[in-house]
Amino acid sequence: MAKKDDALKTASVLAFERKLDPSDALLYAGQWSQRDALEDWQALTIREKSVRGTISNRLKDTSKEHKDPAKLDAAIEKPNLQTVDVATLPHNTDTLMARFTLRVLGGAGIPSACNNADYQAKLQQAVADYVKTHGFGELARRYAHNLANGRxxxxxxxxxxxxEVRIRRMEKGHVAKEWTFDALSLSLRGFDSDTQTSELAQDIADALAGERHLILEVIAFSHVGNGQEVFPSQELIVDQSQTRTVNGKAIKKSKTLYTVxxxxxxxxxxxxxxxxxAIRTIDTWYPAPADGSDLGPIAVEPYGSVTTQGTAYRQPKQKVDFYSLLDNxxxxxxxxxTEQQHFVMATLIRGGVFGEAG
Structure with a gap:
C-alpha cells in the first residue's frame, strides 16, 4: 500500500507553449475589385485627431457641487477636449485587407517545463489516450471554422x-494549397463544416499531432465602403501620465492604436x-448561464473568462474550470x-503556466 506522502501531486512548475502561433495582422487598403493584385494595396496608417466633444459620462452625485444646480450646469456645459488615434480607408479605396501568418505546432499536451517526472508521465499518458480515442479532429474543425468565417x-x-478570407498553406516559401471562403456565409455561433473547411481542419489536426509542418498565410478582405473608419487594435496605456503639448497646453491622448x-x-x-x-473561441462546453441565455462559443480560458462581460463562465465552485478538471x-x-476533455486539451494548446500555486 502506497504511503500518503507518495500520492501524486501537481507539479509546482508546469508550463505549456502555445501551439497556435499567429503573427500580428498588418492592415492595408485597396479596392474590392483588385483582390488579385495584392502588390497594389497601400499600407494603412494611423493619424491623430483632436475633437471638441461634450460631457456624456454619468456624473457622481455625492459631491456638494453637484447638489448646486449652477455648478452642475457648469460641469456638463464645458467642452470635452480629446486627442485620439484614428484609422480610415483613403477615400479612393473601399476595402480593408488584413494579412497574417499562423504557425501550427506539434507536441500538444507535452509540457515545456515540468519539475515532477511522475506527474509528467501521467499527463503524457492521459494526452496519448485522448489522441488515440478522439484525435485532434474536433478541435481542428473549430479552429478552421474560425479562420474561414473571419472572426x-x-x-x-x-x-x-x-x-472574403483566403487561406494559403505555405511550403518552402511557396503556396502549396489555397482555400477561399465567403466569410459572411459561415456562422459565428456554430461549427458546420464543408469540403474546404474539412480539408483545412485535417491539415491543422495533422500539424497538432506532429505529423506535418504547417504554416498558413491568412488574407482577409472586408468590403466596408470608401473612406470608412476601420479598427486596428487599441493599445493599453498603463502610464496615464503620458501627455503631448498643443498650443502650450498638455493634452493626454485618449486612444492609441497599434502599429508595426x-x-x-x-x-x-x-x-x-x-x-x-478569436481563433480559440471554440468553447461551447461551459455550463449554461443561470438566466438561460445562449452566448454561443467563448474563447478557451482556464476559468472561461469573458472580460468584455466581466464574467467567468467556468467557476471553480462548479468544478468545471481547467484546474479542477485537470486535477481530477x-x-x-x-x-x-468527452466535451470537457476537449476543453482541457484546447487549454493545453492555448498554452500557459499552470503549476501548483506557491
Missing amino acids: FLWRNRVGAEQV KVGEQDIAAIHTQKLGN WMLKDQVPN
Whole structure:
C-alpha cells in the first residue's frame, strides 16, 4: 500500500507553449475589385485627431457641487477636449485587407517545463489516450471554422457588405494549397463544416499531432465602403501620465492604436493576442448561464473568462474550470466526459503556466 506522502501531486512548475502561433495582422487598403493584385494595396496608417466633444459620462452625485444646480450646469456645459488615434480607408479605396501568418505546432499536451517526472508521465499518458480515442479532429474543425468565417477581424467584420478570407498553406516559401471562403456565409455561433473547411481542419489536426509542418498565410478582405473608419487594435496605456503639448497646453491622448514598423513605415495592425483569442473561441462546453441565455462559443480560458462581460463562465465552485478538471483527471483518475476533455486539451494548446500555486 502506497504511503500518503507518495500520492501524486501537481507539479509546482508546469508550463505549456502555445501551439497556435499567429503573427500580428498588418492592415492595408485597396479596392474590392483588385483582390488579385495584392502588390497594389497601400499600407494603412494611423493619424491623430483632436475633437471638441461634450460631457456624456454619468456624473457622481455625492459631491456638494453637484447638489448646486449652477455648478452642475457648469460641469456638463464645458467642452470635452480629446486627442485620439484614428484609422480610415483613403477615400479612393473601399476595402480593408488584413494579412497574417499562423504557425501550427506539434507536441500538444507535452509540457515545456515540468519539475515532477511522475506527474509528467501521467499527463503524457492521459494526452496519448485522448489522441488515440478522439484525435485532434474536433478541435481542428473549430479552429478552421474560425479562420474561414473571419472572426479574427472583430469589429471590421461587423457591417461589412462582403468579407472574403483566403487561406494559403505555405511550403518552402511557396503556396502549396489555397482555400477561399465567403466569410459572411459561415456562422459565428456554430461549427458546420464543408469540403474546404474539412480539408483545412485535417491539415491543422495533422500539424497538432506532429505529423506535418504547417504554416498558413491568412488574407482577409472586408468590403466596408470608401473612406470608412476601420479598427486596428487599441493599445493599453498603463502610464496615464503620458501627455503631448498643443498650443502650450498638455493634452493626454485618449486612444492609441497599434502599429508595426515595417522598414521606415508604421503600419496599422491587429495584436497577436486578439487574433489568438478569436481563433480559440471554440468553447461551447461551459455550463449554461443561470438566466438561460445562449452566448454561443467563448474563447478557451482556464476559468472561461469573458472580460468584455466581466464574467467567468467556468467557476471553480462548479468544478468545471481547467484546474479542477485537470486535477481530477491526473490526481484522482476521474476522467472528464468527452466535451470537457476537449476543453482541457484546447487549454493545453492555448498554452500557459499552470503549476501548483506557491
